[in-house]
Amino acid sequence: MKMNIAMIAHDKKKDELVQFAMAYQHVLKDHCLYATGTTGTRIAEATGLSVHRFQSGPLGGDQQIGAMIAENEMDMVLFFRDPLTAQPHEPDIMALIRLCDxxxxxxxxxxxxxxxxxxxxxxxxxxxxxxxHGKEEDQID
Known part of the structure; x- marks a missing residue:
């Protein structure tokens, strides 16, 4: 079954998420990938995978992904967070986590x-x- 997967990483975790995507591109290639700003560009450049890019997190990318979650259009979120660095958009991050729950x-x-x-x-x-969620495989694009 094709899944919609969001990939997000704070600045200090971007390299780690890119390496993860490279290691598992054989799995990720069969799914629809979404990412915030620079993270999406870096994943696409490193892997050749097609990645739908949203705004960067602080500019609303987290909220764009949250909207997909609220509409039952996202199946998994991989969010490599940096717990040791304060984020200016922390309320948006917490809202995204809450929506996943x-x-x-x-x-x-x-x-x-x-x-x-x-x-x-x-x-x-x-x-x-x-x-x-009553999804049919052809509904997840």
Whole structure:
């Protein structure tokens, strides 16, 4: 089943997310990828994968992804957060996390969680999204 996957990274975590995308591009290539600003550009350049880019996080990219979650159009969020650096748009970040909880969207906030999710995605463990939310495979584009 093709999934819509958001990929977001704070500045100090961008390299880590790009390396993750490179390591798992064989899995990610079969899904629709969305990312905020610079993160999306860096992933696309490093992997050759097609990535729909939103605004940067501080300029509303987190909210754009949040809107997709609220409309049941996002299936997974990989958000490599930097917990040691203050973020000027912290309320937007917390709103995005809250939306993932409200709509039961799998959310990984670090490399360890993302590794588990990507292996589950590869095995088909996330196909419950089709059942729980009444999605048909052709509806997820």
């Amino acid at each position: 409200v709509y039961a969207i799998p959310l990984a906030t670090n490399l360890g969680g993302a590794e588990i999710f990507i292996h589950g995605l590869e095995r088909g463990d996330l196909n419950w999204r089709k059942l729980v």
